Every structure is written in structure tokens, then in C-alpha cells.
Amino acid sequence: MSEALATTVTPGPSLTRRLSGFLYSHPHLLLSVLLLPPLLWLGIIYVGSLLALLAQSFFSIDEFSGMIVHEFTFNTYRQLFSPANMDIVVRTASMAATVTIGAALIGFPIAYYMARYATGKTKAFMYLAVMLPLWSSYLVRVYAWKLILSKEGIIGWAFEQVGASWLLEMILALPVIGGASLSVSYIGMFLVFLYIWLPFMILPIQAALERVPPSLLDASSDLGARPVTTFRKVILPLAFPGIVAGSIFTFSLTLGDYIIPGIIGSSRLFIGQAVYLHQGVAGNIPLAAAFSVVPIVIMAIYLSVAKRLGAFNAL
Amino acid sequence: MDPEVRFDRVSCHFGNVKAVDDVSFEIAEGEFFAMLGPSGSGKTTCLRMIAGFQYPTQGKIFIHGEDDSNLPPFERNVNTVFQDYALFPHMSVLDNVSYGLMVKKVDKRERHMKAEEMLELVKLSGYGNRRPSELSGGQRQRVALARALINRPRVLLLDEPLGALDQKLREQMQVELKALQRQVGITFIFVTHDQQEALSMSDRMAVFNEGRVEQIGSPREIYDRPGNAFVAEFVGTSNVLDAVEAQRITGIARPLSLRPEKITIAGPSQGKDGLSGVVADVHYMGAHTRYIVDVGDDAPIRIAVQRQNVVGDDLKVGSSVALSWDDDAVRPLDGAEQ
Numbered sequence: 001m002s003e004a005l006a007t008t009v010t011p012g013p014s015l016t017r018r019l020s021g022f023l024y025s026h027p028h029l030l031l032s033v034l035l036l037p038p039l040l041w042l043g044i045i046y047v048g049s050l051l052a053l054l055a056q057s058f059f060s061i062d063e064f065s066g067m068i069v070h071e072f073t074f075n076t077y078r079q080l081f082s083p084a085n086m087d088i089v090v091r092t093a094s095m096a097a098t099v100t101i102g103a104a105l106i107g108f109p110i111a112y113y114m115a116r117y118a119t120g121k122t123k124a125f126m127y128l129a130v131m132l133p134l135w136s137s138y139l140v141r142v143y144a145w146k147l148i149l150s151k152e153g154i155i156g157w158a159f160e161q162v163g164a165s166w167l168l169e170m171i172l173a174l175p176v177i178g179g180a181s182l183s184v185s186y187i188g189m190f191l192v193f194l195y196i197w198l199p200f201m202i203l204p205i206q207a208a209l210e211r212v213p214p215s216l217l218d219a220s221s222d223l224g225a226r227p228v229t230t231f232r233k234v235i236l237p238l239a240f241p242g243i244v245a246g247s248i249f250t251f252s253l254t255l256g257d258y259i260i261p262g263i264i265g266s267s268r269l270f271i272g273q274a275v276y277l278h279q280g281v282a283g284n285i286p287l288a289a290a291f292s293v294v295p296i297v298i299m300a301i302y303l304s305v306a307k308r309l310g311a312f313n314a315l
Numbered sequence: 316m317d318p319e320v321r322f323d324r325v326s327c328h329f330g331n332v333k334a335v336d337d338v339s340f341e342i343a344e345g346e347f348f349a350m351l352g353p354s355g356s357g358k359t360t361c362l363r364m365i366a367g368f369q370y371p372t373q374g375k376i377f378i379h380g381e382d383d384s385n386l387p388p389f390e391r392n393v394n395t396v397f398q399d400y401a402l403f404p405h406m407s408v409l410d411n412v413s414y415g416l417m418v419k420k421v422d423k424r425e426r427h428m429k430a431e432e433m434l435e436l437v438k439l440s441g442y443g444n445r446r447p448s449e450l451s452g453g454q455r456q457r458v459a460l461a462r463a464l465i466n467r468p469r470v471l472l473l474d475e476p477l478g479a480l481d482q483k484l485r486e487q488m489q490v491e492l493k494a495l496q497r498q499v500g501i502t503f504i505f506v507t508h509d510q511q512e513a514l515s516m517s518d519r520m521a522v523f524n525e526g527r528v529e530q531i532g533s534p535r536e537i538y539d540r541p542g543n544a545f546v547a548e549f550v551g552t553s554n555v556l557d558a559v560e561a562q563r564i565t566g567i568a569r570p571l572s573l574r575p576e577k578i579t580i581a582g583p584s585q586g587k588d589g590l591s592g593v594v595a596d597v598h599y600m601g602a603h604t605r606y607i608v609d610v611g612d613d614a615p616i617r618i619a620v621q622r623q624n625v626v627g628d629d630l631k632v633g634s635s636v637a638l639s640w641d642d643d644a645v646r647p648l649d650g651a652e653q
Contacts, residue, residue, distance in 0.1 A: 213399065213401065215397045215398075215399055215401035216401050216403060218366075218368050218388070218395070218397070218401065219395070219397055219401035219402075219403075219462075220403075220414070221367075221368075221387065221388040221389045222366055222367075222368075222388045222389075222393075222394055222395045222463075223389075223394065223414050223415040223418060223462065223463075223466065224389045224415055224418045224419060224466060225389055225414075225418045226389055229418055233403075233414075233417075234403060237405045238404070238405060310405075
């Protein structure tokens with residue numbers, strides 16, 4: 001009875017089953033169907049707008065009318081290479097490089113501790129400690145730092161309490177990087193950049209170190225290497241891709257940022273601010289575009305050097 | 316002469332877990348020594364203590380007569396072949412093999428020459444420029460061997476060296492490892508959970524269980540004269556009988572071990588001399604067949620019997636059979652000799 005029922009009730013395979021069967025036997029079709037929307041997004045919104053930006057930088061602005069002349073020209077780039085604009089580029093790149101080195105020096109030991117020693121609750125706490133600042137508003141944190149770094153701020157107060165105000169003043173008296181107070185000096189800006197981008201350095205290094213099997217360290221020591229040698233010959237080379245990945249973040253994020261240089265530091269411009277000013281108030285979109293090509297070029301050079309150095313060999 | 320390695324009442328605790336519990340044994344120079352046991356039996360911890368990755372909680376470890384218990388790995392003249400081979404992924408095969416010499420600051424040309432020699436020894440000449448990721452499992456293992464031997468250690472430690480290889484390659488490497496050991500003439504200590512491997516490769520072996528050494532001896536001693544039920548069952552298969560069962564089957568009221576292949580099984584057509592029973596199960600294994608036979612009337616005892624396959628085997632489940640064995644096939648397990 002139940003058998004007869006089963007045969008009468010069962011129709012041919014349902015449409016969805018036939019469709020899933022068809023897709024299963026044509027995996028490439030399935031892949032393209034699934035990948036098409038994200039690929040379109042990547043292709044049009046990401047790469048497309050980047051190309052549009054690049055194209056803009058080869059136009060120029062008519063000085064009298066303020067209109068964009070849609071004709072191919074190197075005039076905008078000539079303008080970019082003027083000494084005043086190059087100052088901005090060098091200033092920004094130096095800051096980005098310093099921040100990157102600082103973040104690597106501070107980030108590596110933390111990442112190493114997280115990957116090698118921290119377990120269970122400690123590890124969860126470390127993750128939280130690294131990520132937590134990212135969950136609060138960027139602007140709030142930058143303004144908080146302005147208060148911390150100001151003349152009446154906690155740092156100045158602390159120096160005063162231990163009777164070391166003279167030391168702070170000595171530091172602030174340094175040429176170029178000093179200033180009237182930390183909040184208007186490059187030192188202050190460096191500290192804020194370092195604080196804001198540090199998680200982006202720690203996490204990739206930690207991920208790279210996490211992938212190093214502990215047996216490699218045993219093997220190195222087994223073969224006669226002291227801990228320092230093991231660090232230099234095994235740990236560092238294997239963490240290098242992580243350091244490079246982290247430095248790509250800290251370097252490019254610093255290169256493009258326009259908020260921190262606006263709030264902390266002197267009135268001297270950084271690339272981000274220059275882009276902001278040129279495309280906003282001045283309406284000089286070609287020059288703004290040329291400015292934003294600069295970080296792309298710097299990063300391209302940086303990556304090819306890193307590749308030369310073998311940063312991606314272990315990938 | 317001092318033994319190559321001596322454990323003197325060594326214990327190693329991890330928190331409340333006694334990974335190794337009051338273990339003492341000696342390994343002679345030039346020996347191929349196996350540490351056999353199930354996982355978690357303490358064999359790997361013992362190996363790690365010889366290498367120096369782990370220090371004993373109690374007791375002392377002497378390597379060639381010197382107390383090396385608390386010496387770091389990089390100061391011991393002992394090298395290890397790791398279970399996962401632990402080759403450095405960012406270095407070529409040649410740089411991997413010459414790592415030990417690089418650490419000793421031997422100049423590049425000389426250490427690469429030595430590394431080539433080692434690669435030749437493990438039959439991998441010409442592979443020096445490859446990356447470990449480009450090699451097969453068996454080739455990686457050879458690289459790991461070459462790398463561990465380049466420093467001319469007194470003792471080579473091998474942690475489950477053949478565990479990741481397939482059956483055929485395993486058998487081939489067993490033969491090659493044995494030959495290699497004779498060629499380089501140093502002490503090999505290897506850890507395995509595979510009793511067949513331990514039996515076929517080692518000069519002497521230690522059987523570990525729950526952090527203790529159950530028995531030490533040559534493979535033949537261990538197999539033929541297991542000291543207790545654990546060894547009898549872990550090394551090979553055996554019918555382990557308690558005193559009551561033994562009394563009923565053999566008339567000897569002592570716990571004992573009876574190897575399946577030492578029992579003669581006779582079918583219904585071959586007469587009824589010996590212990591009568593009924594075949595409960597038949598496992599065909601190619602070269603031989605294993606029969607599970609129930610003996611005893613009211614409370615049957617299961618006995619495994621094994622015999623070479625011959626043409627015309629007619630035993631099936633339900634066949635009544637007769638079992639017999641020589642007196643010396645029976646091995647008492649309560650310590651006292653027969």
C-alpha cells in the first residue's frame with residue numbers, strides 16, 4: 001500500500017532539483033554565475049573609477065574660466081612637480097615611512113606574543129585590545145589625542161609632575177619635528193598616526209606568525225641555532241610577508257589621510273589635504289587626481305622593491 | 316663503556332598529567348632503538364627530552380655519560396627528524412640541508428659541498444635547488460634525514476618518521492633507513508605507534524604505556540615472551556586469558572597469552588584431537604585466514620586462530636573444529652617463568 005502511494009505521488013524531479021543537478025554538472029557555469037556580481041563590482045566600481053581618476057590627471061584646468069579642458073596634457077603633472085607641491089609629497093611620504101617603521105617596531109613584539117605565547121583568555125583579550133579602538137569613532141579618537149597632546153594635556157602634566165618639563169621643551173625645541181606644543185608638532189602627528197594605524201600592522205604580522213609551525217623553531221634549535229639565529233633565519237623571513245602586508249596598510253593609509261594632518265600638527269599640507277583642497281574649494285580636479293596618483297606610484301615602487309627583497313617568497 | 320643514552324628515573328609532568336612517569340632505560344651505542352606505544356603513552360615526550368625540547372620534571376638524562384638533562388637543544392650533539400619534517404619553506408633544499416653548518420659559520424661553498432654529499436647519501440642528488448614545497452612526501456623525508464645527519468650527531472632521533480607515507484613507500488623506507496643506519500653507524504632512536512615497524516626495524520625496543528615502560532628487549536623477546544597482557548595485545552595480536560579462562564582451556568590457573576598463529580586448527584574431516592569449538596567468524600587476509608572460534612560449552616571463550624591458506628580450506632562459520640598447540644606456545648603473563 002505504502003509502496004503504491006509512493007510511486008503515484010512522486011512526480012518527475014522538481015525544477016529546483018533539475019537546476020541544481022545541471023549546475024552541479026557544469027561547475028564553470030556555476031562559478032561564473034556566482035562570481036559575476038562581485039566581479040562587476042570590482043571591475044566597474046573599483047578599477048573603472050581608478051582609471052577615470054587616472055584619466056582626469058591628464059586633463060588640465062583653464063586658469064581663467066576654471067573649467068576643465070578635456071584634452072590630453074602633461075601640464076597638470078608639471079604643476080604637480082613644482083617645488084611647493086613636491087614638498088607636500090616628500091613631507092607625506094616621510095611621515096608615512098616613519099609611521100610604518102614605528103608601527104612595525106611596536107607591532108612585531110605584540111604580534112609575536114599573541115601568536116606564540118598567548119592562549120585562551122589572554123589571546124582573546126589581546127585580540128580585543130587590538131581591535132577595540134577600531135570600533136569607536138575615528139574622529140573622537142583623533143580629537144581625544146588633540147587634548148592629550150595639548151599644552152595642558154596629560155602628557156605635559158605628567159612631565160611637569162616628575163619635574164621633567166625641561167625635557168619636553170627640549171624635544172619640542174627640535175627643528176622641523178618640534179613645535180609650540182605636541183599637538184601642533186610632527187611628533188604629535190606621528191604619535192596619533194601610530195596609534196590609529198597600529199592594529200593594521202599587528203594583525204597581518206600575527207597571522208603570518210601563526211602560520212609558522214612550532215616544529216620549525218624546534219628544528220632550527222635542534223640543528224644548533226641559538227634563539228637569536230633562529231629569529232633571524234627562520235622567524236623573521238617567515239613573518240616578512242606579514243610585515244609587508246601590515247606596512248602596505250599603515251603606509252598607504254597614512255599617505256591618503258587628510259583628517260589627522262588637519263587636526264594635529266602645523267598648517268603645512270599633506271597629500272590628502274591637498275587633494276581635498278584642490279577638488280573642493282579650488283575645483284582643480286585634474287591636479288587633485290594627479291596628487292592621488294602619487295600614493296599609487298609610491299606603493300607600486302614599494303611593492304616591487306619588497307618583491308625584489310623576497311618578501312613574497314614564503315607565500 | 317657508557318651507554319649512548321641513559322634515562323635515570325625520569326618523569327615529565329604537564330600540570331597534573333604524568334606524561335612520563337619514573338622511566339629508566341639505557342640505549343647502547345650504534346643501536347637501532349624503537350620506542351613503541353599508543354598515542355599519549357609518553358614515547359614522544361621521551362624523544363623530546365633526549366632532543367632537549369622538553370626538560371624532565373624529575374630524574375636525569377645522560378647522553379654519552381654526561382648529564383644533559385637541562386641542556387638546551389642547540390648544545391646537544393643530537394639531531395631530529397620531525398614527524399612533519401619541519402623543512403624551512405623559505406629555503407632551497409640545499410640551504411635546508413646545510414642549515415646546521417650555516418649555523419656553525421662554515422663558509423658557503425664548503426657547506427653546500429657537504430650538503431650535496433648528504434643529498435647523495437639519501438639519493439636526492441640534483442634536487443638541491445628545489446623548494447620543499449616542490450617535493451613529494453617521501454622526498455621531503457629524505458631531505459629531513461640529510462639535514463639531521465649533516466652535523467654528524469651521535470644520536471639521530473626520528474619522530475614517527477614513516478607515519479605520513481603510504482604503505483609501499485613505508486616498506487621501502489624501512490629497508491633504506493636500516494641500511495642508512497648501518498652506513499653512518501650512529502645510534503638511531505625512533506618513535507612509532509606501529510608495532511610491525513618496531514618489530515621489523517629495531518635491534519631493541521621499549522614498549523610504552525601510560526607514561527611507563529612496560530617492557531624492553533629485542534623484537535623477538537618482546538613478541539615471543541610478552542611480560543604482561545598489554546604487551547601481548549599491543550605487539551602483534553594475542554589471545555590473552557585470565558586465570559579462570561586459562562584454567563578451563565589449558566588447565567594452568569595463571570593469566571597467559573596464546574598467539575593465534577601457534578594454534579593448530581583441525582576441521583571436521585581431520586579428526587578431533589584437542590579442544591573442540593565452533594567457528595564464529597572467518598576473516599580472509601590474503602596469505603592467511605583468521606578464524607574466531609568459540610570454545611567451552613556453557614560460557615564460550617573466543618579464541619583467535621590464524622593459519623596459512625591452503626587449497627581446499629573448508630572451514631565456515633558454524634564448522635566444528637579442534638584446536639591444539641605445543642606447550643611452549645603458552646606464555647604466562649604474571650611475571651613468573653613457566
